[in-house]
Amino acid sequence: MENTTDVNQKKLTKKEISKTFWIYQLGCELSNSYERLQSLIFCASMIPAIKKLYADNEDEQREALKRHLAFFNTEGTIGASIQGISLAMEEERANGADIGDSAITSIKTGLMGPLAGIGDSIVWAAIMPLIISIFIPIAKNGSIMGGLGPLVIYTVLTMYISWGLINKSYTLGRNSIMALLKDGKIKQVIYGANVLGMMMMGALSASYVNIASPMKFHVSGGATIVVQDILDQIMRGILPLTAVFLIYFYMVKKGPRYGIIIGTIVAVSIIGSFLGLL
Structure with a gap:
């Protein structure tokens, strides 16, 4: 009986997770609407998983699309965690767990604000100024790498972070980010990132404002x-x-x-x- 149950379990593969990741990452800043911001691309990114999990139930597919069209907006890099959690919850629901529409929507709504704050503090206030400050002298010397370098390094680094977060969040499920947010260490990380960002902005101001x-x-x-x-x-x-x-x-x-x-x-x-x- 145990083997039969395992065989009948619906399980997402790396293929579906990868498609979800790339669709969202390549479009999260391009598809914003005034009414729902990132919800359109988030819903589109969930389609590969929805088709896999609810392949035999079109009604469930429609309901899944509706719940992921609810208003959504967060920072794209750290926000990949919400994708992983949503994938894990959809998988649990498809396998018979008592998870309603409101539970999935509430998790997304509750996390998008805090994770946006974390992402803005770490990615935009610390990582981005640090990368730019490294390449400003190169750009001043007239090298094309002064413009291309930050773009390449920032893209690779943020994609690497997002890929790790979506997979880790999917593996740990809905409790992953909850535990992280309750842990006081995340406040220390944000504070440290803010301090680093302010130091870099001060150094840039002293060096290039004449x-x-x-x-x-x-x-x-x-x-x-x-x-x-x-x-x-x-x-x-x-x-x-x-x-x-x-x-x-x-x-x-x-x-x-x-x-x-x-x-x-x-x-x-x-x-x-x-x-x-x-």
Whole structure:
């Protein structure tokens, strides 16, 4: 009897998991809709698994497609964990487990926010600035690798992370991320990633934001007062630091309005140069 039960068990293979992974990863930032954001590509990515698990039940296929069309949005790299959990739950349901539509939808809804926060903190605030900072000097020297290098390394690294997460989450099932979120160590990882990201942004600002004043004053006796020398005595790099903090505080107050920020920088640079201030 045990052998018969094992034979009748519906099991996803690497083929279905791979298809799910690649469909979502290649389209998660391309298929967003204003109404449901990433739900369209998430649903499409689940189709290979749904066809395999519910091959003999078209009604279940339709219901599965409907529940995965519910609103969904998260960070693409770390969000692969939700795919793995969804695959595991669909597999359990197909094998007779008492898992309703709301259970699968609730797990996805409950995890997409926390995992988006983790992904943004680690991937976008730490990994991306670190990779870019490595290749900026190469780009300044005119090498094409300064542009291609970050793209290749970032893609390979994030794909590797996502592939590991979807497989691990599928293996461990719905309890995998729950245990991770309850573990205090994840907060330490996020904090460390934020610190690293801020360090990299500080290093980039100090290295590549160059502002100096050419102003000079001639005083009696033939002496010349150079404004930049006085500023350097107060604190080296005070003008770049001031500019960075002004932009930072503007973004905190008004949000990332990049068009306004860039336009203001260009206008201040032109006016400052014309007046001899910068």
